[in-house]
Amino acid sequence: MPKGSLDGAFAEAPSSVYLIVHGMKKTSKIAQPPAKRKKTTAASRAPHKPSESIETVLVVEDEERIGNMAQLFLELHGYHVLVANSGAAALAIWAERSSEIHLVITDMLMPSIDGATLTRALRKKRRDLPVILASGVDAGDFADELKGLEFCARLQKPYTRHQLLAAVHNALA
Numbered sequence: 001m002p003k004g005s006l007d008g009a010f011a012e013a014p015s016s017v018y019l020i021v022h023g024m025k026k027t028s029k030i031a032q033p034p035a036k037r038k039k040t041t042a043a044s045r046a047p048h049k050p051s052e053s054i055e056t057v058l059v060v061e062d063e064e065r066i067g068n069m070a071q072l073f074l075e076l077h078g079y080h081v082l083v084a085n086s087g088a089a090a091l092a093i094w095a096e097r098s099s100e101i102h103l104v105i106t107d108m109l110m111p112s113i114d115g116a117t118l119t120r121a122l123r124k125k126r127r128d129l130p131v132i133l134a135s136g137v138d139a140g141d142f143a144d145e146l147k148g149l150e151f152c153a154r155l156q157k158p159y160t161r162h163q164l165l166a167a168v169h170n171a172l173a
Contacts, residue, residue: 060090060106087113108135116145
């Protein structure tokens with residue numbers, strides 16, 4: 001990646017976005033315009049924290065940037081994160097480390113093994129496994145594939161850090 005590329009990581013604060021540019025040793029604070037700021041409450045600003053034990057989340061996402069973002073947000077809040085870039089990779093990780101995994105967050109639309117197929121396969125091995133479904137497409141577009149499946153939450157992409165952490169916190173509560 002070229003030095004100074006804007007294809008970098010980001011982190012959000014209640015009223016600011018910080019952009020970390022690859023190859024540069026500083027961060028820039030980009031303030032949101034006042035008209036676009038959302039009203040925040042103490043509850044919405046409060047960090048979501050896992051219980052005292054370290055919980056492991058398997059993030060299954062074929063879009064690398066989204067998987068990396070989810071991993072960053074979760075790790076910053078004390079979760080251990082495993083990332084798979086496909087349903088097949090998730091099944092391989094599951095075969096090796098299923099006893100460590102407390103929660104799965106899966107994208108719905110992925111090549112080969114989609115989120116519904118992956119969820120069914122994992123639930124054959126652990127019926128009570130909590131799964132969060134993430135998708136950039138309306139769930140109604142694949143209602144047939146989701147028949148009979150229950151999810152702790154559904155995250156509409158793009159999702160915010162607070163939406164992700166709230167869904168994970170509630171799923172593990």
